[in-house]
Amino acid sequence: MEGQSAVRILGALAQExxxxxxxxxxxxxxxxxxxxxxxxxxxxxxxxxxxHLAQLVNAGLAIQSRHxxxxxxxxxxxxxxxxxxxxxxxxxxxxxxxxxxxxxAEAPALP
Amino acid sequence: MEGQSAVRILGALAQExxxxxxxxxxxxxxxxxxxxxxxxxxxxxxxxxxxHLAQLVNAGLAIQSRHxxxxxxxxxxxxxxxxxxxxxxxxxxxxxxxxxxxxxAEAPALP
DNA sequence: TCGTGATTTCACGAATTATCGAATTGGGGA
DNA sequence: TCCCCAATTCGATAATTCGTGAAATCACGA
Numbered sequence: 107m108e109g110q111s112a113v114r115i116l117g118a119l120a121q122e123x124x125x126x127x128x129x130x131x132x133x134x135x136x137x138x139x140x141x142x143x144x145x146x147x148x149x150x151x152x153x154x155x156x157x158h159l160a161q162l163v164n165a166g167l168a169i170q171s172r173h174x175x176x177x178x179x180x181x182x183x184x185x186x187x188x189x190x191x192x193x194x195x196x197x198x199x200x201x202x203x204x205x206x207x208x209x210x211a212e213a214p215a216l217p
Numbered sequence: 218m219e220g221q222s223a224v225r226i227l228g229a230l231a232q233e234x235x236x237x238x239x240x241x242x243x244x245x246x247x248x249x250x251x252x253x254x255x256x257x258x259x260x261x262x263x264x265x266x267x268x269h270l271a272q273l274v275n276a277g278l279a280i281q282s283r284h285x286x287x288x289x290x291x292x293x294x295x296x297x298x299x300x301x302x303x304x305x306x307x308x309x310x311x312x313x314x315x316x317x318x319x320x321x322a323e324a325p326a327l328p
Numbered sequence: 329t330c331g332t333g334a335t336t337t338c339a340c341g342a343a344t345t346a347t348c349g350a351a352t353t354g355g356g357g358a
Numbered sequence: 359t360c361c362c363c364a365a366t367t368c369g370a371t372a373a374t375t376c377g378t379g380a381a382a383t384c385a386c387g388a
Contacts, residue, residue: 110233117232153368175356265376268336287335340379346371347370357362
């Protein structure tokens with residue numbers, strides 16, 4: 107993952123409603139949720155939700171698909187995994203990352 | 218880590234110069250870097266750098282300390298580790314997180 | 329004490345982001 | 359076909375963020 111896309115993904119998650127939406131999607135699993143369900147869960151205007159969901163899709167964190175007359179959003183685990191990998195690679199100061207239990211990050215890779 | 222502070226940290230990293238600055242700090246290790254060195258490395262106006270560094274400090278990602286007449290900034294590995302932990306906990310859909318090698322994230326904890 | 333270098337704070341304009349209501353599109357079902 | 363229902367797009371506005379130069383602060387050494 108490059109720094110530029112890391113910034114895009116971080117920016118997509120750096121908003122209360124979007125982080126909440128993504129967590130909902132993760133919780134819902136691979137099938138994701140319909141836009142209407144997300145709107146109901148987040149308790150914001152439909153147009154606002156659409157705006158935020160579009161940002162998640164744009165950042166690659168969510169995948170949009172039509173199911174009948176509703177539109178479903180599913181989480182993209184790969185993008186999140188790459189973000190975490192990027193952060194872990196930038197987390198270690200050379201002595202290993204003692205703050206993330208179970209993660210063996212040794213190499214401070216800085217392109 | 219709560220969602221609110223996760224958003225603060227994500228927001229602090231979701232900016233080109235701030236992400237670059239934090240990576241510099243991580244690379245520099247526990248001693249960190251003087252503000253002037255960071256300004257030189259990022260090639261931005263001193264006031265802009267000060268603005269961004271203040272955001273990192275405010276989010277808890279960096280620690281500020283005076284050394285002589287210069288001010289040093291050091292990375293806070295704990296905050297980054299907690300953020301990664303938060304993301305990992307929200308990364309798994311229940312089938313384990315296959316995208317982060319070495320990380321055993323099984324429980325989709327949603328407070 | 330006085331000057332000097334290192335940083336931050338202040339003030340301000342430009343750009344981006346967030347939110348909402350209204351109008352619009354796109355698919356079923358009667 | 360005609361009518362709903364789900365969701366998005368549009369248009370406008372409020373709020374936030376970013377970048378910069380000028381001024382203030384802070385600590386050190388002569």
